Amino acid sequence: MKVAVIGVGHVGLVTAATLAHFGHDVVGLDEDPAKIDTLQQGRAPFYEPGLQDLLDEVLGSGKLRFTREAAEAIEGADCAFICVGTPARADGEANLLAVENAARSVARNATGDIVVIQKSTVPVSTADRLHSIFAKATTHRIRLVSSPEFLREGAAVQDSLKPDRILVGSDDPEAHALMRKLYEPVLGGDCRYFEVDIHTAELAKHACNAFLALKISFANALARVCEASGADVVSVADIMGSDHRIGRDFLNAGLGYGGYCFPKDLLAFKAVAGRLGYDFGLLEEVMKINRGALDATVQKIKDALWNVESKKVLLLGLSFKPGTDDVRESPALNLARALTDLGAEVVGCDPQANEFAVREMPGLQVVEDPYKGAEGAHCIVVCTEWPEFADLDFVRLKGIVTLPMIVDGRNLLNEKDVVEAGFSYLPTGRPPANL
Numbered sequence: 001m002k003v004a005v006i007g008v009g010h011v012g013l014v015t016a017a018t019l020a021h022f023g024h025d026v027v028g029l030d031e032d033p034a035k036i037d038t039l040q041q042g043r044a045p046f047y048e049p050g051l052q053d054l055l056d057e058v059l060g061s062g063k064l065r066f067t068r069e070a071a072e073a074i075e076g077a078d079c080a081f082i083c084v085g086t087p088a089r090a091d092g093e094a095n096l097l098a099v100e101n102a103a104r105s106v107a108r109n110a111t112g113d114i115v116v117i118q119k120s121t122v123p124v125s126t127a128d129r130l131h132s133i134f135a136k137a138t139t140h141r142i143r144l145v146s147s148p149e150f151l152r153e154g155a156a157v158q159d160s161l162k163p164d165r166i167l168v169g170s171d172d173p174e175a176h177a178l179m180r181k182l183y184e185p186v187l188g189g190d191c192r193y194f195e196v197d198i199h200t201a202e203l204a205k206h207a208c209n210a211f212l213a214l215k216i217s218f219a220n221a222l223a224r225v226c227e228a229s230g231a232d233v234v235s236v237a238d239i240m241g242s243d244h245r246i247g248r249d250f251l252n253a254g255l256g257y258g259g260y261c262f263p264k265d266l267l268a269f270k271a272v273a274g275r276l277g278y279d280f281g282l283l284e285e286v287m288k289i290n291r292g293a294l295d296a297t298v299q300k301i302k303d304a305l306w307n308v309e310s311k312k313v314l315l316l317g318l319s320f321k322p323g324t325d326d327v328r329e330s331p332a333l334n335l336a337r338a339l340t341d342l343g344a345e346v347v348g349c350d351p352q353a354n355e356f357a358v359r360e361m362p363g364l365q366v367v368e369d370p371y372k373g374a375e376g377a378h379c380i381v382v383c384t385e386w387p388e389f390a391d392l393d394f395v396r397l398k399g400i401v402t403l404p405m406i407v408d409g410r411n412l413l414n415e416k417d418v419v420e421a422g423f424s425y426l427p428t429g430r431p432p433a434n435l
C-alpha cells in the first residue's frame with residue numbers, strides 16, 4: 001500500500017518506519033528542512049531506542065523516503081497519516097492549525113480517493129471540522145479515520161512494532177477495511193484491535209492520558225501524606241498495585257509527570273469538556289497535585305540546604321523521562337528554573353538530553369560526567385530515573401561533594417548504597433535516612 005505520513009516527529013517518524021517495516025511504501029513529509037535533511041542522510045533527528053536500526057533497515061530496502069513536497073508525498077497515496085503537533089494555546093485548548101493545514105494539503109494534492117488517518121491527539125469532534133474541509137476542498141472521496149497513537153517515548157519502536165492495541169475510529173466501512181489491511185502484520189496474537197465510531201476514538205485518547213496522569217497524581221498526593229506520617233509510598237503503591245483492579249503501573253510518586261503529551265492533553269481535555277458543558281474539575285485537581293509535586297521537592301531542597309543562594313546543586317537527569325532526549329515540559333528543567341530563581345548554582349547531567357536542555361534553557365550548565373558535576377556540590381537531586389544513576393559509585397561521589405546530601409525525586413536509588421557511603425538521603429514519600 002502507498003502511504004504518506006505528514007509530520008515526522010516522535011509519533012510520525014516511528015509510525016512511518018514501522019509501516020515501511022510491514023512492507024508498505026511510505027513517504028514521510030515534514031516542513032522542517034533541517035529534519036528532512038537529517039533524515040535524508042539516514043539519521044534519526046532525536047534519540048529513541050531502536051529507531052536508528054529500524055531506519056537503517058527501511059531506508060536500505062527503499063520502503064521509506066522523505067520529502068518536503070506535499071504533492072510528491074500525497075500523489076497516488078492510498079492513505080495519509082496526519083501526525084503533526086497539537087500544542088496547547090494559552091487558554092488550554094489545543095492549537096489545531098497544523099492539523100487543519102495538513103488536512104487541506106491532503107485535499108489539495110490528492111490524485112484520487114484517499115483515506116486520511118488522523119493520529120495527532122485532538123479534541124473530540126475535530127473529525128467534523130475535517131469532514132467539512134474535505135467536502136469543500138476536493139471532488140475526490142476522502143474517508144476519515146481517527147487512530148490515536150499510544151506509543152510511549154523511550155519504548156516507541158517496541159510499542160509500534162508490537163502494539164498491545166490499535167484503535168481505529170471511523171464511520172466508513174471502506175476505511176475500516178483499509179485499516180485492517182494496513183495493520184494485517186500485527187493483527188491476531190496479543191494485539192487488541194478496536195473498531196469504533198470516530199468520536200469514541202478521539203475521546204478515548206484523552207481519556208487514557210488523563211487517567212494515567214490521575215494515577216500519577218494520586219501517588220504524588222499519597223507521597224505528601226506518607227511524608228507527614230512516616231509511611232512509605234513505595235510500599236503503599238506495591239500493596240495497592242497488587243490488587244489487579246488497581247494495577248501497579250503509573251503509581252510512582254516523584255517530581256510529577258511531564259513530556260509533550262500529559263500536560264497539554266490534560267489542559268485540552270478539561271477545555272473541551274468545559275466547551276461541551278461539563279466542568280471536569282477532577283482534571284484541575286490532577287494538574288494542581290502535579291505542580292505540588294515539584295513544589296514539594298523545591299521545599300525539600302530548601303529545607304536541606306537552609307540558604308540556597310550560591311549553593312551548588314547537581315541535577316541527575318534532564319529529560320522528562322528515561323530513554324529519551326526529549327526535555328519538553330520536563331520536571332527536571334522546571335526544577336532547574338526554580339532553583340536558579342532561588343539563587344542556586346545549578347548543574348545538569350543527562351546521558352542523552354544535555355544538548356536539548358541547553359537549547360530549552362540557555363545558560364544552564366551541563367556536564368557529561370556526573371562525577372565532574374558533583375565536584376563541590378551541596379546537594380545531588382535525582383530528577384530522571386536513568387538506570388545508570390543507580391549504579392554510580394557513591395563512595396567516590398562522597399569524596400568530591402561539599403555536602404553529602406541526596407534528594408531522590410524518583411525513588412531510584414538504593415538507600416543502603418547511599419547511606420553506607422555517608423550521604424543523607426531524602427527520597428519522595430518515604431522516610432529520610434541519615435539526616
Ligand code: UDX
Nearest residue numbers: 149150151152153250251252256257258259261320321
Ligand atoms: C504518554 C502515554 O503513556 C502514551 O500512551 C501516549 O501515547 C503519550 O503520552 P509519554 O509521554 O511518552 O507517553 O510518557 P509516559 O511514560 O506516559 O510518562 C509521562 C510522564 O509521567 C513522565 O514524566 C514520567 O516520568 C511520569 N511518570 C510516569 C511518573 O511520574 N510516575 C509514573 O508512575 C509514571
